[in-house]
Amino acid sequence: MTNSDHINALELFDSPPVSSETFARSGEVLKANFGIDFDPVKFKALFLQIDNAGWTEERYRRTFDWFLRNKKFASWTIADFFEYGIEMGGYGWYLKKLHEGWKNTDFARWELPDGSVAYTAASADLPFKQWEPKAKTPIFDCRDCGKEFSSATDYHDHLPCKGET
Numbered sequence: 001m002t003n004s005d006h007i008n009a010l011e012l013f014d015s016p017p018v019s020s021e022t023f024a025r026s027g028e029v030l031k032a033n034f035g036i037d038f039d040p041v042k043f044k045a046l047f048l049q050i051d052n053a054g055w056t057e058e059r060y061r062r063t064f065d066w067f068l069r070n071k072k073f074a075s076w077t078i079a080d081f082f083e084y085g086i087e088m089g090g091y092g093w094y095l096k097k098l099h100e101g102w103k104n105t106d107f108a109r110w111e112l113p114d115g116s117v118a119y120t121a122a123s124a125d126l127p128f129k130q131w132e133p134k135a136k137t138p139i140f141d142c143r144d145c146g147k148e149f150s151s152a153t154d155y156h157d158h159l160p161c162k163g164e165t
């Protein structure tokens, strides 16, 4: 992802493609949820669109959960399924959002499998590692007082330990 790009984070999940079994099961849930039978042509068309778009099982599962929570009426269309996404961007996107008034605490920072860092809204729940700024790693711990030192010189200056903290 380049700096200012933004993508749908749901596209990044490493998970198998959504299976026809999962899809058929969710069809039953939809029927029960809305209390009506749907045109099988509509279901087939939905699955084709999702399959063609290369959705993973994980993306479908999350989108379906979102759909159940947000779609109140039986008159859904295929486009409703494509409405859901988690906006994710690079550093340029982050700066743009800051400019729009987001605060630093409004973001979550992620370390993607390719090692790059990406940003989303803080509320996003994603299966990636949260990115932490690299802290200066202490190399020496004093065995007596537990104080940490980032260089051997500092540690030797501390010795012999007088127990100060």
Ligand SMILES: [Zn+2]
Binding pocket: 142, 143, 144, 145, 146, 147, 158, 161, 162, 163, 164
């Ligand atoms: Zn010490």
